[in-house]
Amino acid sequence: MAGHSKWANIKHKKAATDAKRGKIWTRLIKEITVAARMGGGDIDANPRLRLAVDKASDANMPKDNVTRAIQRGSGGLEGVNYEEVRYEGYGINGAAIIVDCMTDNRIRTVAEVRHAFSKFGGNMGTEGSVAFMFKHCGQLLFAPGTNEDALMEAALEAGAEDVITDDEGGIEVISAPHDFAALKGALEKSGFKAEMAEIIMKPATETVFAGDDAIKMQKLLDALENLDDVQEIYSNAVIED
16 A cells, blocks of 8 residues: 655654653653553563663663663652653644653643643643544554565564555555564564664654645644653644645
């Protein structure tokens, strides 16, 4: 199945992530801590923890930081007790936005998220107001030049739901969330290393932004991204260069 080019957006997101490594480490420590608290400290028996630890490795986080976060989450060390909370809202031209946070103070977090929305032309919505426009799924992204036929065969054999090629030759492999870890492992064994691999909220449709609206939308997304309690942002906005 073919899709429009999104590789530039993917590269932009990866570059932005790499540029904020210190903040990424903080977010990963939160994720590892919560994953260990919810599912235990054994990465072989806890797929969510395994994914978080893999991301920490990709971000070059020291192993001691990872170990301490697992210990805090599984009760071996004292630490802050984070809770997960999701906010939904609308950006420029009604674009849908989901903001996933981890916080030790809901009152502070909701105030900061609401302020970012209102300051940059968006609106906070109620629970469920935009989530129905997204699909919870695993997503693996492979660079243009990857052998499409071989990847598709390996992915479908390993339980992928869909394989999508964009106009630049980038390949997106989609799975059910509970199949993600096994699919990622099987593809790596077959020699396919994804540029990005995450469990995400994937928009069913996309809204393309250009010109002034693109600048305004990017400012809103950046403002939300820069909040300390924000872990992930999902949007159906596609910002054109």
